[in-house]
Amino acid sequence: MAGSSLEKIELVVRTIAQTSMDNEKYFTDLDGVVGDGDFGTSLASGFGAILEQWDSLDRTTGESFLLGCAKIISRNIGGTSGSIWRAAFRSAGKSISGKETLTWEDVVTMFRNAAEGIMDRGGADLGDKTLLDALVPAVDAFEKEMKNGGNTQQAVDAAAKTAREQAEVSKAWIAKRGRAAYTGERSKDTYDAGAVAVAVMVENIALRAIQN
């Protein structure tokens, strides 16, 4: 894969991983309100392992890099969370199989496939109050901005803004998936830890994009 495309993938993955490490306690506290309180710890153990093994990841192609991340996640995050994050990285990797460079349309496809992988593994749909409710609208916003002739920075900024708004909007909803679903009405007016995590991740990607 051409250098710049792989570098961009690395930048995004590294930012997601670093965000998970820096916010372990914050994400765990959010999850502890109605979930089982292991979200932050799970993310930190999976993405911490990716950062530890960063230099030894296979960089032959964007696909091999993302599949390598998926494998590390599957060995370091247990249960359904591990399966969901693994599916996101694996599906993203498979979607760019054989591509030398990535267009913005490829990036949209990559994130849409990641979301589909998450839906498939977690059995969740939009509106169930999960991380998908921040991720999918964020991808839509990115796509819309690019279609309207915006540059990458504007599109990532739009995605970050939308992810944050949706994390706020979904706060009022009742959780239908994940451990929080068992609390029913009690899940109203509490943040979904996954949606907030996606918002923070995309915001950090937008910041890093400016710096680079």
Added chain:
Amino acid sequence: MKKFVNDPKQFVPEMLKGIQLANPGKISYVPDYNLIMRADAPNDNKVSIVQGSGSGHEPAHVMIVGKGMLDGACPGDVFAAPPIDYVVESSKLLNSAKGVLHIVNNYTGDRAAFRDAAEELEDEGIVVKTIFVDDDVAVKDSLYTVGRRGVAGNFFVIKAVGAAAEQGASLDELVALGDRVNNVIRSMGMALTGCAPPAKGDPIFTLAENEIEMGVGIHGEPGRARQELTSANEIVDQMLEAILTDRKPISETETAAPIFNEGDEVALMINGLGGTPISELYLLYGYAHQQLEAKGFKVWRSYVGEYCTSLEMAGMSITLCKVDDELKELLLAPAEIPIRVF
């Protein structure tokens, strides 16, 4: 709760070591993956059959590895799905020219581990197919599932598929057979007491002296209702009613017709959950058998004892399996496992 434990973390490995030492020449043990496998597996003339699931359900599944049954089992810790690499590495060690079959009880964690492992195995060119077992009629979803749970009825799937594999059936034939058996088994469980995983030490739930939990899964997760303890016969009546009238959901709005009809031949299993004496299981069996005959069913064969347990939980489950000539032959085919050899 009093238990025989040294170090809770070593509970499962120490049990697996015991199985290996008790069955020299027949069973191999691979500690890295909690894998108990037939010493003569893999065999390129036969599909290898692998089960996972958590520990704490013994004899399922590590003690039903043997000729005519499973080729290997790689359980996770007590009541925890196996990590994905246990499934991947165990399947590689058992890979046969005819392929590998995974049999998975429908619990979210087990489904995820086996699906993820199957993808990695396919990347490496290993042919894997999976049968999901969901025989429980008690609830549609539970704490740990999307859809119905796989419980003690998995014995009938394993026994039939194990016998067919021994006769040389192909991977596709075994998948079709397993799905067919899964569609003619229905189970329901109930608990008189909770149970305590060794690492936890305390029971995962407690029931008062006069309470029972009707419709439990195999980890003591809640079922249909917590209700007052009634007579043994009344409990059997309630469970048989649930099984015989069960209509399995086939979509959001539709349900399948009940599978048991007057005149059918059935196998009747009374499965102990770990802490109920065999005397009580036969008392339950006697009444269930008579009730089924009175309702116009022919009880073809009995299965009474512990097949799939929840540690030391007192309680039981009832499974009915509708049989035909092909299934009878497979269920009667010889099988040999580490326990129950005299």
